[in-house]
Amino acid sequence: MKHITFYLDFISPYAYLAFEQLPEALLGLSYSVTHKPLLFAGLLKHHGQLGPAEIAPKRDWTYRQVLWLAHRHGIDMQLPAAHPFNPLALLRLAVACNAQGTPNRYVCETVFRHVWRGGAEAADPVRLQALAAQLVPARDANGDEVKAQLKAHTDEAIAARVFGVPTFAVDDKLFWGFDALPMLRAYCEGDAWFGAPWDAAARVAQGVRR
Template sequence: MPAAIDFYTDFSSPYGYFASTMIDALAARHGRDCRWHPMLLSPAFQASGNTRLIDQPLKGAYSRHDWDRVARRHGIPYRFPEPFPVGTVAAARAFWWLDANMPTQAKPFGHAIFAAYFAQGRDISDKAVVLAVAEAMGLDAAVLAQGIETPEIKAKLRAETEGAIAAGVFGAPFTVVDGEQFWGFDRLGMVEEWLERGGW
């Protein structure tokens, strides 16, 4: 079976959210699995010398307009969240705990946490919100609350973030197909063509 597609994102990335609604179906069309890698973007920005789009002169206003436009074009539920951006440590740790203990629930949780923030305007930096999202899925919030505080899960998120940076990831979404890197939601069409043609 062909190698899985690797999908790197941060749960506070609008473009990552948009890509998350499409990446698994894209992979499936080409007989691929898709591995999600939630990470923390702040260390990646520090490593690359970059700053958040929303904080950049001119680019910040453009990006906010573009997020609205992209959502309308693709029919993705979206509203600009307040506050923005937010820390996603609890959400990312929850994903990795589920990935290790209830792997079939990890991606559904990822979709739910993205929607909670970008479609429902809930503050996913709040651990209570993260646990409420999980509980609404039928998961045991008390068990998850304990799980995300374990040394193993804390280390897992650090390792994923450090590993992503070491692999060249500097933004989100970041998609890797057979070693080929594609940065940005607007590269999903190129990812599809790469899979169709076998590269170029």
């Protein structure tokens, strides 16, 4: 059995698509998943990047592509009324639902669908209050312990060289993005490609630097 650590932020439409598609993508395989919410903005800051929604032409393309991918894969999806938004309340709520800060699939599904179904404001205070009432977190989502766990997930991901969401960590390998699901499946199936070719890709010399 393979164990997968799923690094995610509810702000990411690709993380939502990957979450919804993962059971089908790995159908028939033996695996377990630990969900680790993190602050995507923290990854961007560490790596000196802008988010896709911060580059105007890329923002337009991203929304069109994710809606197409949802249509193509039969995933129910509507863009929230405003995006990007501050995801901290959602991340902390999910972390607060588990003592180790690793929410189960039901919690993650509920939060993802709060954002990516219905087209409402994801960060609307009234909706957030209703979401919290539905999930009944075991701890104070605004408490220091929960905040520290969310930061720890983000720091852990950075230390593991995670640069975006969704990222699936299995053994010593990272698989980034919705389109990496077939690659993830192949690795879990024991495809021999994940040896020399995988390692060789990291040894390519860097040419021009900007």
